[in-house]
Amino acid sequence: MTHSISRRGVLGIAATMALGSKAFAQPAEVVIGWILPLTGVSASVGQQTRVGAQIATDQINAAGGIKSLGGARIRLVFGDSQSKPDIGVSETERLIQRENVAAVAGAFNSAVTFPASEVAQRYKTPWLTMGAVKDEITERGFEYVFRLNNKAIYDAREQIDAMDFFKKETGKGPKTLAMFYEGSDWGRSHAANVRKLAKERGYDVVLDEAAPPNQVDFSSQLLKIRAAKPDALIVAFYTPDQLLLSRQMMEQRLDLPYGVHSVGGGTEDPAFYKAISPRAVAYYFVQEDRQVDALQGVRYPEYDDLEKKFRELLGYNMSAYGAQGFATMYVLKDALERAASSDRDKLRDALAKTDITSGPALYVGYQRIKFDEHGQNTFAHGAISQNLDGQRRTVWPAESRAKDIKPIWPVPAFGARS
Amino acid sequence: MALRISKNMGAPQLATKSGYGRMATLLVVAAGVVALALPIAMPDPYFVHSCIVVLLFAYMATSWNFVCGYVGQLSIGHAMFAGVGGYATVLIFSRLGISPWLGMLVGGVLAAMLSVVVGYPTFRLKGPYFALTTIAFAEMIRIWVENTDTFLGIPLNGAAGITVPLVGESWVAFQFNGKTPYYYVILVMLVLALLATWRLERSKLGFYLKAIRGDRDAAEALGISPARYQLVALAISAFMTGVGGGFYAQFFRYVNADRLIGVEFSIDLALMSIIGGQGTVFGPLLGAVLLTPIAEITRGHLGGVLPGLHIVIYGIILILAVLYLPKGLIDPLRSILSRLSKNGRSA
Amino acid sequence: MDPLILGFAVVNGLLIGGIYGGVALGLSLIFGVLRVVNFAHGSLLMVGLYTAYWLQALAGIDPYASVIFTVPLLFCMGYFIQRVIIAPLIWRESALVVEPLSALLLTAGVYLVIDNLALMAFGPDVRSASTSLDMPPIMLGPIPVNMQRFIGFSAAILAAIGLVVWLRQTRMGRAIRATAQNRDAAALSGIDVPMIYAVTFGVGTALLGLFGSLLATFIPITPNVGLSFGIRSFIVVVLGGIGSIPGSILGGLVIGVFEAIASQFVPATSAAILSLGLFILILLVRPGGLMGKL
Known part of the structure; x- marks a missing residue:
């Protein structure tokens, strides 16, 4: 395990020394709360995140817990938001009041994260946003709210940036775009950003x-796409709808010269790839918050353990949400070590000073984690992969590409594929 | 509840004089005292928060019961009234700077107006037809709000929902840092709703509604216009639900169509009333007081361990209650009460 | 509008509409005979879909062949739900004039229990089954017709015809119709009404077993997939006329074509609002639906 923050290491030691004999009085465990949609339509995401966070916690505890707290162990408590804002708020109250958590992480749904993080702010409890991309979450001047992952606007920008880049690279690219997305919060806010940038x-x-979510037939919409003759298609759907859409696009041989560009959702869910024929998703461009084909440079033994356990527990390979749950816990561990306390204010201050440049916290594929004055990790970025020979391989940003990888651009028509 | 009853048993001389009516009054007074003293006796914010949620649902279920319980029609669309009230309260405050207190009333009036538009054609329908139509209306409004960013210049903000702008502790803006003020506000709202229901039971309107419920044709033959009285009751119910939606917005500081206008919210209100005892003053309150904590406790203890189990338990309670307590939980409570008072008299 | 696109839309609308109608058949039958609005209808379809999925995942049985398991299984489930959960309520309320609204609540409870048991047992992940049969689309002029949907469509028509013939021609069918018309008279003439009710419920859900197997090849399977069909099935049944078997198919076709054509002019979200509006309008203007009663 590497802790990059050597200057703070000194501080940590100083803190431990200052505490001296008092170290025994430190709590033997630190409780971290998670608000996740464990039931309802987004349950899949909640479960993946939970498993990722739990594996990280087990690893941290097995490696001796929080050393600056005398080896205190981390214990996780979960609250099920059911994707409903009021229930998310009540569960946040419970975790903060009853479970006495040092920090709360969550909650994937923007509609839950928005009011629930306000509760955390009110009780001066650090809130580490996971998954929720709504821009405004970190734009309210809340000093206890942090976000590791992309904002919604970053996601849209990366998709357009990648198209621009491929165009520059090859001299060929789309002129017309079609957008097709799920009609609730996430899909609509993504579409609004793409519309503006396009x-x-x-x-x-x-x-x-x-x-609307949970369709049983997309034939009519595919007809409209066919009639509009776009060069490329931008989609944002959760897994069930994405599965239906991808299947029907293949059946109806709906060709797009510059491919399908999906922004996570169903296309980053490993269950989706288990359920779909590889032919249906060939050449898909997928923007997600995690570099899907391994990390550049160092790999830590923790990762192999993580990926193996994840597969054992859920039956499929690591997902972006599992990775975010995992990374979130290492960010918290880093802050706890530096705070040398489970006091919420001290933990907040430590979180605000986070500057991680190596270690398992970067598992999602960031090169660095550092929060700006709004609590947004400005080094958050996604990566865009293309599905090549049944493998999702990173094609953007160019510096993250493996040596043997080049995007197929434009993509071959269904009829021309072997 | 059981505890309080046994306390009463220890004081039979009271029951001797009063009988069933006094016994019930005593129970209500005792519950009132407990309710008033609760946030002082147990100031733990999470506890008070949970009590507010219980009271909010009790209030909403009581509002639902005001029309549905007495007319015997099942509305699974009451969330649309809560949605109108919630959205109106937030928008009137954030766009016009008008106090949410007034906004809640405006929201209530708007909800009542919507209820007339919806109720006028649909009250002719009976049973499941009525229930399905109310779902359809509410779903239309939900999908429309989710896909409308601005309407006539009003920013509905689509599926993203809207937040209450924070101004800090302020009575005018109906924003408090502590929980206790919210507690007393919703308690007063609940008491008013219960009083309204109590008054309804003893009014001409209530009498007509019961007549319509019992035998619509006979009521009509007697010159009672079912449509008119049902509409009046629906409008009052929608007004109360709308005001409750305003409270929801102020308390959670966020409204979105998916939740506040969702079918599940409507179903919750109906379930609490029915399980507690529809068509009675205290039934919905009882349903909310029992069901909300069950949902909350099972979610807290089981939600993280076995996702879905808490809803399974909820579903089983619903099935058992419908099968074995058709008049609601209030029914056995009443018979216990009257037995107690009889025992008291004979002793 | 381009006539070819319109042709496409109509064909797609008919295919999916027939499937809506087929899925709603059982709902209509159960309502027509028992006067029970089955809120758990979509959940039972979900059970059928998962059964087909697991039979393929564990035993390698093609979804189309799994019909021989899903139909009896779902029949038994329906029979059981009626006998154990709904029957006590019906007998209790038999003295009342009001239609058994509580039955709707009971089935809502069944829906909560089944959906969340599925979540606990199978997890939240989306699944899909696929048939090993090679089924290229057949061409209707220039319009390709998806075979899997065509099979679902044909099965819906055949099931409706079969159901009508069964209700008319067999002893059991006649007993069911008699019970639907007048329960007390049927009981007096020696019909075992509780048994008829349970069989009717079983047949209604067995149809969901059939469609569970047929739809498993192209519908994403999740624990709450029932919701996608739930409300739409109500619309279809009301449109066609509650209790009418041909009405159910007709209602499905009308909704399917209506949504397919409307979607060419407005977004799918607005089309959804329009079909809810159509539903309300039909209920208010012609509460009996397009077709009469059973």
């Missing part, structure tokens, strides 16, 4: 279509 960058949006 206009700035000179793309012509020829179809802008939302669909």
